[in-house]
Amino acid sequence: MFYLLRYALISLLILFVLPASAQTNLNMIDHDAKPYYFGITLAANQSFFKLAHSPAFLATDSIMVAEPLKTMGFNLGLLANARLSEHFDLRFNPQLLFASKNLYYRDTYPKPTDSDKKIESILLSFPLQLKFKSDRIGNMRVYVIGGLKYDYDLASNARARRAENLIKIQKSDYGYEAGAGFEFYFESFIFSPEFKISNGFGNVLVKDPNLRYANVIEKLQSRMIVFSIHLEG
Numbered sequence: 001m002f003y004l005l006r007y008a009l010i011s012l013l014i015l016f017v018l019p020a021s022a023q024t025n026l027n028m029i030d031h032d033a034k035p036y037y038f039g040i041t042l043a044a045n046q047s048f049f050k051l052a053h054s055p056a057f058l059a060t061d062s063i064m065v066a067e068p069l070k071t072m073g074f075n076l077g078l079l080a081n082a083r084l085s086e087h088f089d090l091r092f093n094p095q096l097l098f099a100s101k102n103l104y105y106r107d108t109y110p111k112p113t114d115s116d117k118k119i120e121s122i123l124l125s126f127p128l129q130l131k132f133k134s135d136r137i138g139n140m141r142v143y144v145i146g147g148l149k150y151d152y153d154l155a156s157n158a159r160a161r162r163a164e165n166l167i168k169i170q171k172s173d174y175g176y177e178a179g180a181g182f183e184f185y186f187e188s189f190i191f192s193p194e195f196k197i198s199n200g201f202g203n204v205l206v207k208d209p210n211l212r213y214a215n216v217i218e219k220l221q222s223r224m225i226v227f228s229i230h231l232e233g
Contacts, residue, residue: 027139027185034083039190039232041077045198046070047099047121050221056209057216065106066216069116073099079230081131089131091145097123101222103167105213117167117213122154127177127198139185146178149198151222167214168206173222175200181228192230199223 031037049068057066077095084090103117129147156171179196200222209215 026136027187028190031185031190032136036080036082037233039079039081039192039230041075041079041093041095041228041230043075043077043095043226043228045073045075045097045099045224045226047073047101047222047224049101049103049119050219050223051103051217052219054216054218060216062107062109063105063213063216064108065104066213067104069102069104071100071102073097075125075226075228077125079232081232087133087135089133091129091131091147093127093129095123095125095127097121097125097151099123099224101220103213119167119169120155121169124152124154125198126150129177133183136185141183142180143183144178144180145194145196147176148174149177150174151200166211167217168208168211169220170202170204170206173200173202173204175202175222179226181230183232188233190230190232192228192232194226194228194230196226196228197224198226 048070051066051068053066057063075095075097077093080092082090099121101119101121103119105115105117107113107115127147127149129145131143131145133143134141151173153169153171153173156169157166175198177196177198179194181192181194181196184191202221203219204222205214205217205220207214
């Protein structure tokens with residue numbers, strides 16, 4: 001995925017940056033002075049868990065492998081941007097995320113089997129970010145972002161009934177985000193491709209020693225790589 005994102009950004013630079021540098025007409029000249037503006041977000045994500053094994057994993061001989069898997073999903077969101085100064089903005093980017101963070105297991109009991117435990121999430125994510133943007137270069141500028149987020153999982157099974165093959169996940173999580181992107185100014189809108197990481201601080205695993213597959217895990221922390229397209233007005 002890193003290679004695809006790299007080539008996508010290079011292609012965008014070729015298509016937009018070079019022509020923009022040769023242009024003499026600046027689009028949306030008054031936009032930079034707006035105290036605030038809004039937009040929409042479309043994104044693809046690659047999500048997975050950072051997994052730490054529990055002491056029970058070393059003590060058991062029935063589960064030989066427990067590893068996280070990387071899966072793809074997508075995001076839909078709104079964007080609100082407030083101007084703080086010439087180079088700094090405050091950005092609120094609430095999103096609805098569809099993601100899966102699956103786990104791979106290899107069992108030896110009652111017979112050798114390989115299985116994937118699907119942990120599907122529908123997240124309401126509320127990131128608040130500080131945005132630092134460069135000077136405008138023709139109809140383009142570069143920016144970086146950093147901030148905190150709160151996630152609420154609408155599909156969480158934390159209160160589900162006990163089942164031996166279940167992995168229970170907390171409804172709430174919090175974390176940080178960091179990334180970079182480009183702004184390309186057109187006549188009536190701004191096209192902004194962006195790459196970021198979005199990682200959780202907390203342990204989202206609901207510990208239950210009676211659940212066989214959860215018992216071998218000590219900690220699960222969410223990890224996500226996101227490629228977004230913002231359309232701003």
